Amino acid sequence: xxxxxxxxxxxxxxxxxxxxxxxxxxxxxxxxxxxxxxxxxxxxxxxxxxxxxxxxxxxxxxxxxxxxxxxxxxxxxxxxxxxxxxxxxxxxxxxxxxxxxxxxxxxxxxxxxxxxxxxxxxxxxxxxxxx
Numbered sequence: 001x002x003x004x005x006x007x008x009x010x011x012x013x014x015x016x017x018x019x020x021x022x023x024x025x026x027x028x029x030x031x032x033x034x035x036x037x038x039x040x041x042x043x044x045x046x047x048x049x050x051x052x053x054x055x056x057x058x059x060x061x062x063x064x065x066x067x068x069x070x071x072x073x074x075x076x077x078x079x080x081x082x083x084x085x086x087x088x089x090x091x092x093x094x095x096x097x098x099x100x101x102x103x104x105x106x107x108x109x110x111x112x113x114x115x116x117x118x119x120x121x122x123x124x125x126x127x128x129x130x131x
Contacts, residue, residue: 028096031130035078035090035103039122045111046081047089049124053101057093064089083111097128 037047056076059068064082071077080089094101103124108117 029098029130030095031093031097031128033092033094033097033101034088034127034129035092036087036125036127037085037089037122038125039086039108040117041086042117043083043111044085044108044117044122045083045114046079046107046109047085047105047122048077048079048107049103049105051076051078051092051101051103051126054099055095057095060091060093062088062090066090077106085111092126097130101126 035049035051037044050071052075056068059066059076059078061080061082064080064085066081067079069077076092078090078092082089092101103126105119105122105124108119108122109115110117
């Protein structure tokens with residue numbers, strides 16, 4: 001009776017050892033991150049946000065005016081302006097889409113009155129796309 005128990009334990013150990021991982025790390029995967037604006041349905045005309053988490057090779061606007069520069073050595077500061085900024089407003093080209101990036105809104109302004117809006121009312125999720 002002892003032998004079947006030992007065989008069952010050995011089989012279970014082999015099965016669990018085979019479930020250890022997904023194989024070798026494939027390494028960095030270049031691509032882009034879509035910056036999506038989620039917030040109130042106001043006429044948002046300008047956004048200033050920081051991107052942190054890794055290197056950003058370039059930034060491309062999606063039908064808006066864009067300015068981008070390194071900020072404080074650890075982030076990329078991006079300003080976009082346009083008519084009713086909703087949905088995807090920019091693409092960030094990065095060397096590895098699997099790296100953990102984040103976007104933090106610093107300022108938002110109304111498109112007509114230029115009145116400052118509350119950054120806490122907005123979210124900027126980043127959607128990864130490998131090339």
